[in-house]
Amino acid sequence: MDKQRINVSRRDFLIQTTTLGAGFSLGLYLPLTGNAAFAAEKNATTVPEVNAWVVIKPDETVIIRIARSEMGQGTLTGLAQMVAEELECDWSRVTTEYPTPGQNLAREKIWQSFSTGGSQGIRGSHLYVRKGGAVARHMLIEAAANHWGVPMAECHVANGVITHSPSGRSTTYGKVAAAAAELFPPEQVELKDPKDWKLIGKPVKRLDTLDKLNGKQVYGADLTLPGMLNATIKACPVFGGTLKSFDDSKVRKMPGVRKVLRVGDNAVAVVANTWWQAKTALDALPIIWVEGPNSTLSSASISKMLDEGLTASEAFVGNKNGDVDKALRGAVKKVEATYAYPYQNHATMEPMNATARWTTDRCEVWCPTQNGEAALEATAAASGLPITKCDVYKLLLGGGFGRRGAIQDFVTQAVAIARQIPGTPVKLLWSREEDMQHGHYHPITKCKLVGGLDKQGELTGLHIRISGQSILAAVNPKWMKNGVDMITFQGFHPDGDHAISYTVPNLLVEHAMRNPPVPPGFWRGVNINQNAIYMECFLDELAHAAGKDPLAFRRKMMADHPKSLAVLNAVAEKAGWGKPAAKGVHRGLAVVKTFGSHVAACAEVSVDAKGKLRVHRIVAATDPGYAVNPQQIEAQVEGSFVYGLSALLYGECTIKGGAVEQSNFHDYPSMLIKEMPKVEVIVMPSGGFWGGIGEPTIAVAAPAVLNAIFAATGKRIRQFPLKHVDLRPV
Amino acid sequence: MVKLTINGKPVAIDVDGSTPLLWVLREQLGLTGTKYGCGIGSCGACTVHINGKAVRSCTVPVSSLSAAQKITTIEGLSADNRHPLQQAWAELDVPQCGYCQPGMIMSAAALLNTKPNPSDADIDAGVTNICRCGTFNRVRRGIHLAVTINKRGRS
Ligand code: FES
Numbered sequence: 001m002d003k004q005r006i007n008v009s010r011r012d013f014l015i016q017t018t019t020l021g022a023g024f025s026l027g028l029y030l031p032l033t034g035n036a037a038f039a040a041e042k043n044a045t046t047v048p049e050v051n052a053w054v055v056i057k058p059d060e061t062v063i064i065r066i067a068r069s070e071m072g073q074g075t076l077t078g079l080a081q082m083v084a085e086e087l088e089c090d091w092s093r094v095t096t097e098y099p100t101p102g103q104n105l106a107r108e109k110i111w112q113s114f115s116t117g118g119s120q121g122i123r124g125s126h127l128y129v130r131k132g133g134a135v136a137r138h139m140l141i142e143a144a145a146n147h148w149g150v151p152m153a154e155c156h157v158a159n160g161v162i163t164h165s166p167s168g169r170s171t172t173y174g175k176v177a178a179a180a181a182e183l184f185p186p187e188q189v190e191l192k193d194p195k196d197w198k199l200i201g202k203p204v205k206r207l208d209t210l211d212k213l214n215g216k217q218v219y220g221a222d223l224t225l226p227g228m229l230n231a232t233i234k235a236c237p238v239f240g241g242t243l244k245s246f247d248d249s250k251v252r253k254m255p256g257v258r259k260v261l262r263v264g265d266n267a268v269a270v271v272a273n274t275w276w277q278a279k280t281a282l283d284a285l286p287i288i289w290v291e292g293p294n295s296t297l298s299s300a301s302i303s304k305m306l307d308e309g310l311t312a313s314e315a316f317v318g319n320k321n322g323d324v325d326k327a328l329r330g331a332v333k334k335v336e337a338t339y340a341y342p343y344q345n346h347a348t349m350e351p352m353n354a355t356a357r358w359t360t361d362r363c364e365v366w367c368p369t370q371n372g373e374a375a376l377e378a379t380a381a382a383s384g385l386p387i388t389k390c391d392v393y394k395l396l397l398g399g400g401f402g403r404r405g406a407i408q409d410f411v412t413q414a415v416a417i418a419r420q421i422p423g424t425p426v427k428l429l430w431s432r433e434e435d436m437q438h439g440h441y442h443p444i445t446k447c448k449l450v451g452g453l454d455k456q457g458e459l460t461g462l463h464i465r466i467s468g469q470s471i472l473a474a475v476n477p478k479w480m481k482n483g484v485d486m487i488t489f490q491g492f493h494p495d496g497d498h499a500i501s502y503t504v505p506n507l508l509v510e511h512a513m514r515n516p517p518v519p520p521g522f523w524r525g526v527n528i529n530q531n532a533i534y535m536e537c538f539l540d541e542l543a544h545a546a547g548k549d550p551l552a553f554r555r556k557m558m559a560d561h562p563k564s565l566a567v568l569n570a571v572a573e574k575a576g577w578g579k580p581a582a583k584g585v586h587r588g589l590a591v592v593k594t595f596g597s598h599v600a601a602c603a604e605v606s607v608d609a610k611g612k613l614r615v616h617r618i619v620a621a622t623d624p625g626y627a628v629n630p631q632q633i634e635a636q637v638e639g640s641f642v643y644g645l646s647a648l649l650y651g652e653c654t655i656k657g658g659a660v661e662q663s664n665f666h667d668y669p670s671m672l673i674k675e676m677p678k679v680e681v682i683v684m685p686s687g688g689f690w691g692g693i694g695e696p697t698i699a700v701a702a703p704a705v706l707n708a709i710f711a712a713t714g715k716r717i718r719q720f721p722l723k724h725v726d727l728r729p730v
Numbered sequence: 731m732v733k734l735t736i737n738g739k740p741v742a743i744d745v746d747g748s749t750p751l752l753w754v755l756r757e758q759l760g761l762t763g764t765k766y767g768c769g770i771g772s773c774g775a776c777t778v779h780i781n782g783k784a785v786r787s788c789t790v791p792v793s794s795l796s797a798a799q800k801i802t803t804i805e806g807l808s809a810d811n812r813h814p815l816q817q818a819w820a821e822l823d824v825p826q827c828g829y830c831q832p833g834m835i836m837s838a839a840a841l842l843n844t845k846p847n848p849s850d851a852d853i854d855a856g857v858t859n860i861c862r863c864g865t866f867n868r869v870r871r872g873i874h875l876a877v878t879i880n881k882r883g884r885s
């Protein structure tokens with residue numbers, strides 16, 4: 001990619017004149033409480049912005065506005081790097097702030113999307129945030145040139161210092177920012193050629209680390225507002241059930257209890273002085289539920305429903321070429337297998353929460369959300385007020401993983417509670433138990449695969465039938481096309497961000513949609529997690545049946561997928577594929593393209609005679625096109641193995657009586673440091689495209705390990721999690 | 731009245747004695763660095779020190795404590811992020827979302843109290859906190875780096 005010329009719309013100027021000035025940042029919207037919370041206040045904007053993305057204070061502090069949410073994935077820093085790259089400011093002076101979704105609405109979406117999911121934070125906004133930096137740079141230099149009465153072309157900038165070369169005069173961004181704010185933006189700006197990047201591509205430190213080391217960082221769960229009350233909630237454990245009644249006479253006199261409230265048609269909340277008092281009272285509250293039509297739903301009944309879909313005559317087609325029936329009929333050898341993937345909870349470390357204050361005239365919400373705009377819409381809907389009288393102040397998330405994105409149930413509930421106590425801010429914090437039982441779960445599917453091999457042991461036909469749940473059918477049916485949920489086919493698409501990484505001569509991929517009444521949601525990685533297991537483990541089965549090396553077998557089908565092949569080759573080479581591993585150690589491979597990135601992993605595992613699994617080492621490669629911050633990519637890749645392997649080892653929500661059986665980390669465990677393999681990360685950006693980082697690697701974690709387990713034990717595992725499986729070698 | 735010694739300061743709190751230390755820290759004392767993750771002792775997000783030992787504060791009713799016990803929270807670990815673990819954590823950019831990190835750091839600090847130069851096996855045994863973001867490998871490197879920083883500081 002060479003330099004890009006970008007047109008600047010007039011809108012950028014017109015809207016910019018509605019400068020927000022003082023009081024922009026989080027700090028000033030929060031009444032001061034003395035809580036360390038409001039360290040943020042020091043960032044409060046008291047000078048006009050240069051443009052929507054950039055504010056420069058007289059003391060040279062550069063405030064970069066970030067619309068997407070930071071939940072640990074590092075996007076805040078990455079986006080700031082991209083603005084700063086074009087701005088040519090002093091990186092050591094950079095700080096960030098969140099505009100609110102209300103301001104975005106008032107300014108005709110000048111910051112574009114707030115949605116932080118689908119590994120979109122960077123790849124979905126790189127162009128307009130770089131443009132924001134470039135436009136601001138132009139205006140700042142122009143302001144200096146005007147001041148000196150010299151042509152702009154004679155001025156240049158480095159690290160926020162503008163110099164007029166012929167005269168040797170210089171000034172700083174902080175000095176000219178106010179004048180720059182008065183200028184029209186340029187009609188066109190030029191973005192740098194990637195080869196000239198100085199900040200993008202550098203492993204700079206995160207901007208949000210220090211307060212996370214000493215307890216200063218305020219998460220939604222920690223927020224305190226003057227006069228605030230605390231609430232906790234219980235919704236009917238049975239999905240689709242409702243609240244019949246509760247007997248608040250039993251708890252009204254308990255210490256600190258202020259109110260016991262019905263919330264929506266299915267939940268009851270206790271509001272008290274402190275959260276612990278609210279929780280103690282809620283636990284003691286007699287509640288009668290109407291369990292509704294799902295009270296007999298069980299994991300077994302759901303399993304049966306999915307089994308039927310595996311062979312049903314009707315199914316949606318997600319990818320098709322050639323004639324798979326004919327190919328399978330003509331196959332010398334046929335291999336068949338059925339896999340199943342369970343419900344899983346996101347289990348963010350910080351349970352769901354939101355703080356709301358409602359009056360007849362205004363409703364405000366403070367919350368950790370992956371999607372400020374969705375939170376604002378939920379606020380408006382629950383408040384009964386026009387959206388222009390509402391706003392949402394985002395806080396850093398204690399984990400998101402998709403749970404805090406499309407669905408803002410915690411906001412709806414917080415507003416519904418606050419509305420019953422006008423003028424009083426109420427913080428709603430779910431218990432872990434509520435969080436575990438009212439998730440929007442990783443969807444459940446099964447998959448039957450049939451592959452045909454010819455005499456040479458090459459794959460001639462592959463039929464993949466997925467049966468199970470559609471996320472879109474529950475979360476956003478508008479995104480479906482003619483009833484088809486293409487996200488179900490993630491990793492099997494014919495082309496695009498989630499394309500299959502192989503050329504299969506006769507291929508049919510189908511989905512029999514079966515939607516049990518358990519609410520599904522986007523769970524970090526989404527459907528590639530199970531689809532990669534289905535595909536990559538089955539390819540391993542086919543390679544084995546063909547008597548071929550799993551790497552060679554894959555490579556044969558990857559000639560037209562050079563970038564996927566490159567990451568696969570990279571991990572194979574680094575891991576020493578084909579060379580002997582340490583005694584008792586076995587290797588497995590997996591590769592996918594998803595969220596626009598190519599990722600691969602080679603896992604090394606051992607399984608002892610008692611069936612104890614040890615994952616020793618994983619070599620992982622990622623080609624995201626451009627690597628904005630390589631050390632944060634490494635962190636995401638390492639973290640993806642924890643998320644992916646926790647799911648593989650332990651992740652399972654089972655259903656009994658229409659409710660989730662698990663309730664906390666004792667029965668929904670997560671991996672610990674002692675189980676963590678060594679991870680070697682290869683970041684290999686090949687340029688020319690923008691792929692995601694936060695999710696793709698999760699998909700290769702499980703299949704690479706499963707294929708290594710097969711190599712170690714001769715066992716094919718097709719049901720998860722592994723905690724149920726006897727791994728003793730056959 | 732419950733009397734406690736928190737971060738070197740005596741405090742007297744009017745609270746029901748069955749209230750877990752976690753919630754007294756967070757709600758009565760405003761020390762919100764100590765996090766709620768599970769409430770049942772499973773995750774470690776609420777880890778504090780009592781007399782230098784790591785304790786999961788969500789499982790400790792305040793009535794079981796006395797002012798003679800020294801309670802340290804993340805806020806009291808150091809002034810200005812100078813504890814070797816905090817320096818190491820900053821150096822390696824350990825936190826992702828950061829929510830588990832106060833507990834993680836307090837667990838690691840308690841480990842260093844008993845094992846100033848822990849092996850990987852010591853870390854495996856001593857740090858049993860959940861981190862859903864998956865910072866484990868940087869946590870491990872951070873503990874080893876803190877040992878180096880500590881030595882540097884003393885020499
Ligand atoms: S909150 Fe105490 S161990 Fe999880």
Ligand code: FES
Binds near residue numbers: 831863
């Ligand atoms: S850093 Fe997010 S849970 Fe550990």
